[in-house]
Amino acid sequence: xxxxxxxxxxxxxxxxxxxxxxxxxxxxxxxxxxxxxxxxxxxxxxxxxxxxxxxxxxxxxxxxxxxxxxxxxxxxxxxxxxxxxxxxxxxxxxxxxxxxxxxxxxxxxxxxxxxxxxxxxxxxxxxxxxxxxxxxxxxxxxxxxxxxxxxxxxxxxxxxxxxxxxxxxxxxxxxxxxxxxxxxxxxxxxxxxxxxxxxxxxxxxxxxxxx
Numbered sequence: 001x002x003x004x005x006x007x008x009x010x011x012x013x014x015x016x017x018x019x020x021x022x023x024x025x026x027x028x029x030x031x032x033x034x035x036x037x038x039x040x041x042x043x044x045x046x047x048x049x050x051x052x053x054x055x056x057x058x059x060x061x062x063x064x065x066x067x068x069x070x071x072x073x074x075x076x077x078x079x080x081x082x083x084x085x086x087x088x089x090x091x092x093x094x095x096x097x098x099x100x101x102x103x104x105x106x107x108x109x110x111x112x113x114x115x116x117x118x119x120x121x122x123x124x125x126x127x128x129x130x131x132x133x134x135x136x137x138x139x140x141x142x143x144x145x146x147x148x149x150x151x152x153x154x155x156x157x158x159x160x161x162x163x164x165x166x167x168x169x170x171x172x173x174x175x176x177x178x179x180x181x182x183x184x185x186x187x188x189x190x191x192x193x194x195x196x197x198x199x200x201x202x203x204x205x206x207x208x209x210x211x
Contacts, residue, residue, distance in 0.1 A: 013059070014052040014123035016116055020044035021063060021073070022108035024095065033085065035093035038108050046072055050109070052123050059127055061096060073098045073107065079128040092117045 022038045023045050035041065049066040052059060061084070063072040075083045075098045083097040093110045094117075111117040 008055050011054040012051055013054050013127060014050070014120055016050035016111065016120060017066070018047060018112060019050045019063070019116075020110045021046040021048075022110065024106060024108040027106075032088040033095045033108075034089045035087045035108065035110065036089055038093075041110065044110070045107075048072055050120075052077070052120075052127075054127065073100075075099070077124065077127075079131045082124075084124065094120075 020041075021044055022041070024033065024038050027033060046063070049064045051062050051064060053062060059077045061075040061077060063074070064070065065072065073096075075096050077083055085095045087093045087095065087108075091114055092112075093108060096107055096109050098105055098107060111120065
């Protein structure tokens with residue numbers, strides 16, 4: 001029986017329709033990259049398409065010709081040692097580490113719009129979260145929301161025969177006890193008593209209209 005090799009499934013995490021690639025100078029000691037040091041940003045080394053492709057065990061950034069699909073450069077992305085670094089002076093430019101047959105090089109990459117660079121960042125961040133959850137399943141559990149009380153729910157309803165007291169400001173040490181047959185406004189099936197809270201006052205009248 002002929003054996004068929006199962007093809008590896010690819011998922012496209014991001015497509016950049018037009019990105020620019022630049023030749024960048026060596027990184028200065030203890031300083032980050034700056035796009036303004038790359039020369040004329042209007043004259044890139046290469047222009048084309050960028051795709052982030054995820055396979056079963058890896059993710060890669062592929063710089064391709066948008067018409068023929070010919071590969072210009074490829075950068076494997078490992079969240080443990082990321083191959084993408086943002087520059088210090090712009091949100092649209094990045095430095096990417098590419099490798100080919102053991103050789104390593106750094107290239108600059110730029111987007112036309114900030115929305116494109118934002119989507120690029122989100123795609124890498126989403127993959128990094130899934131990678132961390134796969135590597136450390138215990139850390140993937142979400143923390144409880146600080147707005148939701150924790151612990152067992154408490155039952156504050158009054159049991160049969162139970163009462164509670166309400167202190168009324170402005171009066172002498174006198175409390176009104178409310179039992180099963182009364183409500184907060186002093187009404188109820190029982191007889192009225194001096195300890196009942198008086199009914200709420202009506203709202204003040206509106207001001208007379210001027211003629």
